[in-house]
Amino acid sequence: MRVASLCAWMLALALLLPAVGQSASAPPAAPSAHAPGIVEETPLERRTLAIAYTLRCLVCQGESIADSQAALARDMRAEIRAKLLLGWSDARIRQYFVARYGNYVLYRPPLTGSTWFLWFAPLFAIVAGIIGILLLVRRRGRQPPGALSASESRRASALLAAHREDPA
Amino acid sequence: MKAGIRYLVPIAALLAIAALLGSGLTHDPRLVPSPLVGKAAPPIVLPEVADPARTFDSANLHGKVWVLNVWASWCVSCRQEHPVLMVLRDQANLPLYGLDYKDTRDAALQWLAAAGNPYLSSASDPKGTVGMNFGVYGVPETYVIDKLGVIRYKQIGPLTPQVVDHTILPLVARLSQ
Structure with a gap:
């Protein structure tokens, strides 16, 4: 009994030790400033990414330049960082990219002559839907109940007759 | 009849929407219209590829109609485009200049030596800073710049003989008058 218990303890210890050793010898990896594409989380980096998330990558369209690993996206992030260090405002940085790549780089398209439909189409659809439902409901409410067809009235009188013959 | x-x-509404969306599919989403067409070309002041001691300054081209081709030795589509540029150099007598985008000088010189150099001169833009000012996003790109330094046309992707014959050459001829 004592031998079995000792064996169990030793087994448990043997299983545990490597895990303990590993956690002691390997501290959590710190992000290296030299690793490509990996940057430390700083206020500057957070602002850079916040702007980058609002800009569309032109190479891998459909990704923001914060998500994209394309070389151009990396360059654009570097440009945002550089402009922030110069003290530029977010709006001015966005304008910088719009001047070069057009409104296409903006994930939130500005309200212009060609985009007003894009902005207001959902509103139009909701209003049109509400008006449509109101018209339908009002028309249905005004309609008198229609006359019964020949087969319906035959069925109705049959039901009435059955009820009369069999007053349950 | 009324029910019909x-x-x-x-069904008609569905077909109309399908036609609208279907026509959208025929457009190439990679072609983003440049806001720079009709605006002054950003200045290019960079070392020349052939001789880095010399400076390529686009201000020297003021008063001339010229064509700027953005290229790189690593760019696969540029190889496809290259014969068209060589024909342009040999036949059209057109001032064709290059912007070597995000490239190393050695690789660029090697490529030009092997394939032939269609450019009167190329500016070296290893970090792509001038390229960003031009809104370059897909190499090769080609710009037609008029006597006042205004961008009049931008081609994204490789030039084809059709684009050269039907768009670039007539435009250059018109601007040169």
């Missing part, structure tokens, strides 16, 4: 029309309305 009632059923046709949603």
Whole structure:
């Protein structure tokens, strides 16, 4: 009994030790400033990414330049960082990219002559839907109940007759 | 008859939307219109590829109609485009200049030596800073710049003989008058 218990303890210890050793010898990896594409989380980096998330990558369209690993996206992030260090405002940085790549780089398209439909189409659809439902409901409410067809009235009188013959 | 029309309305609406969306599919989403067309070309002041001691300054081209081709030795589509540029150099007598985008000088010189150099001169833009000012996003790109230094046309992707014959050469001829 004592031998079995000792064996169990030793087994448990043997299983545990490597895990303990590993956690002691390997501290959590710190992000290296030299690793490509990996940057430390700083206020500057957070602002850079916040702007980058609002800009569309032109190479891998459909990704923001914060998500994209394309070389151009990396360059654009570097440009945002550089402009922030110069003290530029977010709006001015966005304008910088719009001047070069057009409104296409903006994930939130500005309200212009060609985009007003894009902005207001959902509103139009909701209003049109509400008006449509109101018209339908009002028309249905005004309609008198229609006359019964020949087969319906035959069925109705049959039901009435059955009820009369069999007053349950 | 009335019931028939009632059923046709949603089908017609569906077909109209399908046609609208279908026509959208025929556009190439990679072609983003440049806001720079009709605006002054950003200045290019960079070392020349052939001789880095010399400076390529686009201000020297003021008063001339010229064509700027953005290229790189690593760019696969540029190889496809290259014969068209060589024909342009040999036949059209057109001032064709290059912007070597995000490239190393050695690789660029090697490529030009092997394939032939269609450019009167190329500016070296290893970090792509001038390229960003031009809104370059897909190499090769080609710009036609007029006597006042205004961008009049931008081609994204490789030039084809059709684009050269039907767009670039007539435009250059018109601007040169």
